[in-house]
Amino acid sequence: xxxxxxxxxxxDDDADVRASLERGLRLxxxxxxxxxxxxxxxxxxxxxxxxxxxxxxxxxxxDGVAVVAALxxxxxxxxxxxxxxxxxxxxxxxxxxxxxDDYMVKPFALTELVARLRALLRRGARxxxxxxxxxxxxxxxxxxxxxxxxxxxxxxxRAVDLTKREYELLVVLARNADVVLTRERLxxxxxxxxxxxxxxxxxxxxxxxxxxxxxxxxxxLVHTVRGVGFVLREGG
Amino acid sequence: xxxxxxxxxxPVPRRSVSLRLRxxxxxxxxxxxxxxxxxxxxSVLLTREQVERLDRSLVPGSxxxxxSFASTRADLAVTLRGPTGTVRRVSGPELPLSPIxxxxxVTVEGxxxxxxxxxxxxxxxxVTVGATEDDTRARxxxxxxxxxxxxxxxxxxxxGLGWLLxxxxxxxxRRLTEQAATLDRATAEPTAEPPIVRADGSRESEELAxxxxxxxxxxxxxxxxxxxxxxxxxxxxxxxRHELRTPLTAMRTDLEVLRAHPDLPERDAVLDDxxxxxxxxxxxxxxxxxxxxxxxPDAGRGEAVGVVDLLRLAAEDARRAHPDLAVEVDAPGAExxxxxxxxxxxxxxxxxxxxxxxxxxxxxxxxxLGAGLGPDGGVVLTVDDDGTGLPAAxxxxxxGRFVRGSTAGGPGSGLGLALVAQQAARHGGGVRLxxxxxxxLRVSLxxxxxxAG
Numbered sequence: 074x075x076x077x078x079x080x081x082x083x084x085d086d087d088a089d090v091r092a093s094l095e096r097g098l099r100l101x102x103x104x105x106x107x108x109x110x111x112x113x114x115x116x117x118x119x120x121x122x123x124x125x126x127x128x129x130x131x132x133x134x135x136d137g138v139a140v141v142a143a144l145x146x147x148x149x150x151x152x153x154x155x156x157x158x159x160x161x162x163x164x165x166x167x168x169x170x171x172x173x174d175d176y177m178v179k180p181f182a183l184t185e186l187v188a189r190l191r192a193l194l195r196r197g198a199r200x201x202x203x204x205x206x207x208x209x210x211x212x213x214x215x216x217x218x219x220x221x222x223x224x225x226x227x228x229x230x231r232a233v234d235l236t237k238r239e240y241e242l243l244v245v246l247a248r249n250a251d252v253v254l255t256r257e258r259l260x261x262x263x264x265x266x267x268x269x270x271x272x273x274x275x276x277x278x279x280x281x282x283x284x285x286x287x288x289x290x291x292x293x294l295v296h297t298v299r300g301v302g303f304v305l306r307e308g309g
Numbered sequence: 310x311x312x313x314x315x316x317x318x319x320p321v322p323r324r325s326v327s328l329r330l331r332x333x334x335x336x337x338x339x340x341x342x343x344x345x346x347x348x349x350x351x352s353v354l355l356t357r358e359q360v361e362r363l364d365r366s367l368v369p370g371s372x373x374x375x376x377s378f379a380s381t382r383a384d385l386a387v388t389l390r391g392p393t394g395t396v397r398r399v400s401g402p403e404l405p406l407s408p409i410x411x412x413x414x415v416t417v418e419g420x421x422x423x424x425x426x427x428x429x430x431x432x433x434x435x436v437t438v439g440a441t442e443d444d445t446r447a448r449x450x451x452x453x454x455x456x457x458x459x460x461x462x463x464x465x466x467x468x469g470l471g472w473l474l475x476x477x478x479x480x481x482x483r484r485l486t487e488q489a490a491t492l493d494r495a496t497a498e499p500t501a502e503p504p505i506v507r508a509d510g511s512r513e514s515e516e517l518a519x520x521x522x523x524x525x526x527x528x529x530x531x532x533x534x535x536x537x538x539x540x541x542x543x544x545x546x547x548x549x550r551h552e553l554r555t556p557l558t559a560m561r562t563d564l565e566v567l568r569a570h571p572d573l574p575e576r577d578a579v580l581d582d583x584x585x586x587x588x589x590x591x592x593x594x595x596x597x598x599x600x601x602x603x604x605x606p607d608a609g610r611g612e613a614v615g616v617v618d619l620l621r622l623a624a625e626d627a628r629r630a631h632p633d634l635a636v637e638v639d640a641p642g643a644e645x646x647x648x649x650x651x652x653x654x655x656x657x658x659x660x661x662x663x664x665x666x667x668x669x670x671x672x673x674x675x676x677x678l679g680a681g682l683g684p685d686g687g688v689v690l691t692v693d694d695d696g697t698g699l700p701a702a703x704x705x706x707x708x709g710r711f712v713r714g715s716t717a718g719g720p721g722s723g724l725g726l727a728l729v730a731q732q733a734a735r736h737g738g739g740v741r742l743x744x745x746x747x748x749x750l751r752v753s754l755x756x757x758x759x760x761a762g
Contacts, residue, residue: 087555089586099569131551133715158554159547180558183565190695304652 078104079194080121084114084140085129085156094127094183101187111135115143119149124197125152125190129166130168138171145172150237154186154194170281172236175264175274188268196265212247215307216295217286219247228291233287238263242278246295246305255302279303328482329475336471337760344460352449353455354691356679358443364412367438384441386422393427404437414442448577465687469542481514487588490526491727513736548711552723556589596724599658600710600731611651611736614639617686619653629677631668639679647762649688651736656690656754659732662725663692663752669725670717671696671749687738687758693745704742729754736760 079110085091088109095105106116107121111132116195125143130137137155144153147308155168158179166175212219218227226233226243234245245262246254261264264274269300283295296303365377386401396403407413415422417439424439436598492504504525508518510534522654561665563583566573573579621639627636667673673696683689699707699714706732707714711723730740737757 087559089582089589090555091557093559093566093582093586096575097562097566100566101574137621156558157559179554180561183562184569245414253370 078102079124079190081105081190082114082117082123082126083107084109084111084126084130084132084137086110090129090179097105097183098127098187098190101183102275103187103190110198111137111140111143115141116218118144118147118149118307122149123151124194125154126187127190128153128155128173130155130157138168141168141171141173145236150197152190152197154189154193157179168237169274174239175272185270188286189266189270191216192265192267205217212244212250213246214250214305216291217247217293217305218245228286228289233285233288235282237280239282242275243295244283246282246303249305251306253298253301253303253304259302275303314399318474328479328593329472331470332761333472333473333476333722337468339462340467344463348453348456348460354450355452355456359449362385363440363442363445364425367423367440368427371696384444385584386417386439386441387436388439388506389429389430390437392431401439401527404439406435406437408675409435415439428640431465470496470607478511481508481510481518484510485518489521493733506697531638545710548614549593552593553590556586556593560586560590593724596728600724613648614651614653614656615648616645616680616690617647619649619656619690620680621662622657622758623664624678626661627664631664633672634664634668635675636664637675637677639677641680642682644682645680645728646688649736651756652732653762655735659729659754660690660692662728663754666698666725666752667692667694667750669732670714671698673749675747676745679747683738683755683758684762685755685758686762688756689738690756692752692754694746694748695747698744698748698750699742707742708740726752 075082079102081098083091083098084096084107084169084287085094085106086109091107091109095109097109098105106117108117112135114126128137128140133139141153141155144151152175153174156174156179157176174193177189189254210221211268212221216229220226221244225238226235226240242259242263245259254262257269260270260272263278279295279297283293287292292308294307295303297305386404388398388401389399389401390406391397401699402420404417404422404424405415407415409426409428412423415424416441421442422439423442423445424437426435426437428434429436441681476565485506488504488506488508492506504523505522506518536726563579563586567576567579567583583612620641622640624636633677643662663674667676668704671694673694675695677693678722679691679693681689681691697716699716705713707724710727711721712727726740726742733740733756735753737760740757741753741755743751743753
């Protein structure tokens with residue numbers, strides 16, 4: 074732990090939650106700044122880009138989704154973990170679809186949040202999930218073409234726009250085409266979660282990737298293997 | 310004619326005969342009665358007329374003429390009797406003697422004859438002329454068959470017409486049935502208008518349709534109400550869950566910190582935070598309980614609550630709950646009714662929440678309780694404070710549940726002013742937030758004008 078503490082930004086409108094998260098994360102070895110609303114969060118990012126952001130979705134005025142969207146639009150790809158006080162799928166969907174990396178439902182375990190943040194930070198420290206791809210390296214599975222150097226994805230002639238986390242998930246699946254990957258393995262390969270954790274974030278992201286790949290009626294490429302995990306392959 | 314029920318659930322009850330068939334049968338039956346009566350009458354009259362005709366033809370004349378005439382007709386018989394009783398058959402079998410001039414029916418050799426006896430061509434002689442009744446009977450029978458045929462046709466026609474007309478008459482009923490059968494689908498749409506059934510064509514069916522429509526409208530309204538309250542309850546539950554999760558998140562984080570760092574120097578501060586979060590959960594639960602109780606339909610018109618007593622009690626509550634707060638009570642003017650009808654506990658709680666709001670979010674040092682008369686003649690209870698007030702744009706929104714103002718300070722459930730609003734609504738009035746003369750916020754709890762006195 075000689076390296077400097079990672080710089081975290083905690084955004085929550087509730088003073089009590091902010092205070093306890095600040096304290097808990099600081100005691101867990103992070104340098105913590107906080108903001109109580111969306112504009113405040115963007116100001117804090119503008120001052121100094123944090124290493125990761127913990128963001129409440131239910132902010133008054135400019136909500137968490139808008140903050141994530143704004144961050145990504147400004148080309149900040151810091152890991153963002155969103156917090157939701159509602160356990161409906163909708164909130165998760167919008168938060169993650171806007172470009173967040175993970176979500177946690179309030180109330181959550183601080184240790185869990187810390188573990189995930191550390192993993193996301195480690196992952197972020199390494200530039201890519203694999204050795205830097207050689208120019209021209211392209212993975213092709215059926216109509217799917219992933220250009221690793223240009224970080225572009227095409228289905229047939231159609232370019233598919235993926236968020237960072239969606240892209241990384243697709244690359245892992247494409248590199249392992251025809252190999253069934255468990256959720257645990259995907260959590261490890263894509264998110265860096267090498268510990269047991271209770272989340273369905275993989276399913277949510279697989280859903281996003283599918284929706285984008287199949288937007289024009291392309292047959293399913295990412296298949297669910299019931300009880301096991303997911304596999305990318307052409308045909309059933 | 311039977312329609313199998315569209316939803317086959319359970320045993321199909323035995324169906325009665327259709328109305329249409331009943332009407333057809335009834336008209337056929339009445340036609341039959343008429344036809345039989347007319348037929349019997351016609352038969353009697355026909356028979357009599359035929360017999361009279363036959364009788365008229367039995368005119369005694371000269372035996373020769375009679376004989377030559379009778380010989381042309383096999384059904385005629387003529388018998389001549391001399392003065393001495395000699396009998397001479399001119400034609401046909403021998404006919405018995407009958408009273409002179411009176412047509413009589415007799416049977417000769419197994420054949421029915423109609424005979425008439427009159428004076429013969431020579432003095433003292435008698436001539437009896439007879440004609441078989443077969444021919445007449447045959448004619449009568451022929452007419453009767455005709456009448457019977459016409460009767461049967463009339464009965465069939467009556468039945469047919471009854472069937473057709475009844476079909477037209479029951480058509481509105483059929484339409485009603487068809488509409489009723491599709492109703493469950495129509496009402497399944499949540500946004501559907503209340504269904505209206507129509508069955509124009511007869512007064513009875515129109516009245517039935519109107520009664521059905523009215524019933525459906527009532528059911529629809531009832532359904533909409535329960536759907537709306539179900540949605541409200543669901544939204545409320547979601548909001549309550551959301552509201553409880555926030556302090557629970559802080560609490561859990563704090564507790565984990567305490568466990569991970571047993572020798573934390575700021576241990577006491579963390580414990581204070583845990584207690585505050587716990588108090589928030591508790592306050593939210595209490596407020597939720599009050600809200601749920603206040604959502605129950607108002608039981609009756611309540612008790613008589615003295616306005617001065619209410620203000621005094623509320624002031625005592627406020628002093629007890631907030632020892633540092635200066636609480637003042639303005640004596641109500643003479644125009645204010647001495648008492649209102651309502652729930653003392655409910656109004657007390659509403660005022661207490663207004664005071665809590667002033668202290669917690671307005672950071673007030675002084676509150677002033679008063680009562681006045683509203684423009685509509687209802688009593689208006691006011692809670693003024695000298696706190697920070699509330700931006701005018703938020704004054705409506707903070708009355709909603711789980712809504713907290715931008716100036717809100719300290720912990721709060723976002724339910725306090727919602728509770729005030731709920732009590733006002735329960736008492737037929739409403740809540741208005743405005744600027745107080747003392748600079749802070751004024752909460753005006755208006756009671757319905759019918760609650761005065």
